Amino acid sequence: MATDQLTHEVRGATATGGRTSRRWRLDDRYLPVLGTLVVLVAMLAIGGSRYENFLTGRVLANLLINNSFLVVLAVGMTFVILTGGIDLSVGAVVALSTCVSAWMLTHGWPAVVAIPAAVLVGTVIGLAVGVMVHVFEIQPFIATLAAMFLARGLCYLVAPESIPITDPTIVALARTRWGTEDGLVLTPSGLIALVVVAAAFVLLHYTRFGRTVYAIGGGEQSARLMGLPVARTKVLVYVISGTCAGLGGLLFSIFSRSGYALTGVGMELDAIAAVVIGGTLLTGGSGFVLGSVLGVLVLGLIQTAITFEGTLSSWWTKIVIGGLLLVFVVLQRLLALRRT
Amino acid sequence: MTDTQTATGTVTLDEARPVVTMTGISIGFPGVKALDGVDFRLFPGEVHALMGENGAGKSTLIKALTGVYQVDAGTVEVDGAPVTFTGPAQAQAAGISTVYQEVNLCDNLSVAENIMLGHEVRRFGVVDWPATRRAAREHLRTLDLDLDPRSQLSSHSLAVQQLVAISRAMVVDARVLVLDEPTSSLDADEVARLFDVVRGLRDRGVAILFVSHFLEQVYALSDRMTVLRNGTLVGEYRTADLPRVELVQKMIGRSLEVLERLEESPKPVIAARDDTRPYLQALGLGRKGSIEPFDLDVYAGEVVGLAGLLGSGRTELARLLYGADHADRGEVRVEGKPVRLRTPRAALGHKIVYSSESRKTEGIIADLTVRENIVLGLQAERGWLRRVPRRKADEVVATYVEALGIRPANPDAMAGNLSGGNQQKVLLARWLATQPRLLLLDEPTRGIDVGAKAEIQRLVADLAAQGMAVVFISAELEEVLRLSHRIAVLRDRRKVAELVNTDDVTTDDVVDLIASAVPADALADGPGAGGTAATTADVVTTEDVDVLRKGDRA
């Protein structure tokens, strides 16, 4: 009879109860993320043993720097997916953001205006999506699909052709590197990505808003009956995702130094894949933003490894990502089955 | 705080000012008027029971009070001031907290979070988790619950989750606590503890609105009651002034004689059964972690009752016989021939059907019409290629709508819009239309009104008399005794006894079989069995408690 929690002596259990079977169940939530970490480490180890110069600081630093925009997108996507939604608009919003900043900079606006504007474009589209999803009860898939078309369409209006960015601030941001030439380096983009990750972590785990995000993913009806601000939170996650996409667009324009309507086609799928590989369940309520970062790094590493291999054609990237996605979702499913 | 003698209350309520006054409340849904001009008052420091059959409008009234539904007409006043809640959050802000029948918490979060969500202790704008957990533990302690606040909610039994939900309701310092069937998944001790807590809250001046199907609990706890029937107000009474029989009459609106006639059907005559060969024979059938291997024979023309506590393996046994779960050992013979029941479809092929206890999630297809729902079993049997012809479908549907008294008698009505009892009848019609030889009924009378219940009981008896084999599962022991020829008793996922239901078998005998060994088993049996027993004891329901209590009294 003593196995039940009702009679279980828990005074001081925080210190001593760590090895009970119940504590092990708690760890289950971290298993997918641990899996991603294992894959990442294994890929690094295999890559390091196969190719020279693979495990150098430069390669590792570039992994973060070259994928900084994707990290930011994946962070935003994590919020949405945690509530059980999805955001298909982020790729198009990235493009719109690059177009808007490029257009503004070439039309005489200073960088101090253009840079926030590029981010705010995403915020506004995210807000529109949030309103569609929450107020008009349009399914997230459709609402964000509409937003995707909208953003792409606006891109062509703003910038029918690729606009190069020559603004000194952007160029400076693109050129700045901290650290040694051969060792680990950090760029402003990489730093921004890290700050976004840290902010998202605090937001998700140390604020009421963040916990409400998880609660909605666990059960929207329950969350509503618990008196949580479901409406506000649901709109906000799309605003966050949109803002992240806007910021991702800014990072991408720093990376590419141009604004182009065809930027980021299919980027939303990379972001979703990264989130899923990072261990977040698409049903919502379970996952971690740090997992999504690991997911992005895994995707980046696949690309790096295929570049290093040299003989492999580029389409292998897609096949490997698809395969990895398959392995991860099947494993997650098996894990979920074991839990029940 | 724990004085159980104050059960019927001594406060002179009428002199106090009501904390909640609802006047002329009307709420309509498409095609249904759920509430029609209902008045309701709730005073501080009272436990007020809201009584009525299923579909009487109890939950609608509660949802009107807690802001889940908007009223079409009427006013809601809190402390004399009119209010319009547009959501539970607003109701909570006004001091009205609710604990629902189904645990409405987030099982992906920890216990502490579920209690404190929205009320976390914050420092410098961020959640102070250690302090929040401490606060959660304090709240749990007021309920005598000693849980690890860090543990995930999903790792606890339903009963514990329900108590966590109550802890949560108390976090907001509610002036009105609404308890909507809070005891349906608690065992006797847990109910007693809950009642202690509720009485304590009442003595502190909290107004408590209590809904329960269990009359005993209502009489043990409430001071006053409001009775609803068919969305209208029947009246408001002092619990002490209203005898049970009168209450039941007011709830169902029928005279006592009719009730007695319904309740008093004689024990079944065993002669009807065809003794030559069992229709279905289970030999050492079992499934790991679900039910231990068991033998069971079911003869044509007899009703075999399954008695046992919730979680004793009743449903699991029936699901194995239907192929809804895979047996991993043993065999099933139908009319002497070994068969493999790997899927429900396979069982259907052997004329075995199963009506699940979860009507909403495993029975009715809510967005299909009554016709489509009734024909579904027949259609599944024929396969997708051979559609049941429209004329035949209409015939079958008309027959069963008439025979079972399905209301509304409209085959094109959406099944989801029917009342619980009528949905149950639709399900029965679905199975009877396939002309089964063996009918597995899992809790067919749960949560439906007395009238429909009696009709279903009579139907089961008639079907057996006509030669159908029936396995009947019910948490209500009296019902099992009234209907069954034989009773198989289950305990801790194991069939422990089988008795022929002769006239001298009483509920006490069955209760002894079910109950005697529950604690003993956990102590005396091997280590493996001990674990199972503990988890089973966890999910003892009040229905079972009710049974046990009745046994005690007799």
Place this chain on the structure above:
Amino acid sequence: MNALQTVVRHRLFWPLVALLVLVVASALKSPTFLEITVRDGHLFGGPIDILRRSSVLLLVALGMTLVIATRGIDLSVGAVMAIAGAVALTQIAAAPDPGSLTTVVSAIGAALVIALLIGLFNGFLVAVVGIQPIIATLVLMTAGRGIAMLITGGNITTVTSQPFKTLASGYWLSLPVAALIAGAFFVATALVTRRTALGVLIESVGINPSASRLAGVRARTIIWTVYVVCALFACVAGFIRSADTMAADANNIGLFIELDAILAVVIGGTSLAGGKFSLTGTLVGTLVITTLTLSITILGIPANAVSLFKALVVIAVCLLQSPVVQHRMRARRRRTAPVPVEVPA
């Protein structure tokens, strides 16, 4: 008043209005738009053009409708089209006689077998392993194009084969073959789902999978079937699309068609939450999307703005169909003319 209400409240009302507005606008701008002329015994003109161009999307959307009705979604259809085109055209290109009917038939057969395997794979992940459809099909959406590239070796294979080309640009009985194929598939799907019990069983599985299984419905088989059907339909769509250009462009065949197909289904009133589906609705949705693209050129809107325009129409239709707006409109009507409420039984 009441009849009007019924019409306005019909779920296809707003999509049909959108279609009508587009057609009328096009006809006003280009008076010859609605004219149908006969040239070489073939019909030409705006409406015929719409039908011909709708064929690919209709095929994909039909399969998608069935998948969505079971609570699923198939993101891999575009990749399936690319693979179908790649397999068929590389086979034809490798054959000694690209122009012969046998070559074309065997190439088509090979591609259909591959599509069948893809459908089985998707169905296996969803129905047996129990992975959410959106993620299960995302696997092949991502990897599928890579596989198509693998088949074509990264080249855009161009071939000449008259029989294959007929699929896209041929005429039969003075009507475009592509439209006839799509039409035939539409009629066949409608017949098979509505004349047999398949339709109602799909809906039953979509509304409540576990109850359906317990009712004896072979839910798993049905789910598996719709993914196979969806892949096969996408494969046929891939033939038509690749026959249009006679080039196996693995990167671009069927790119983003899954989104258009899902839109067509949703505009047609089938809920992404599964359950009741309407093939007619999907047809209307497909026509709306095709006409939209076509009328943009006629109306002189720059081609670049296609997606902007599409977004506006989609948002408008979705908003008008959304339960909230419908409810508000109904509430307003109720205030002016109260509808008697039925007494519960």
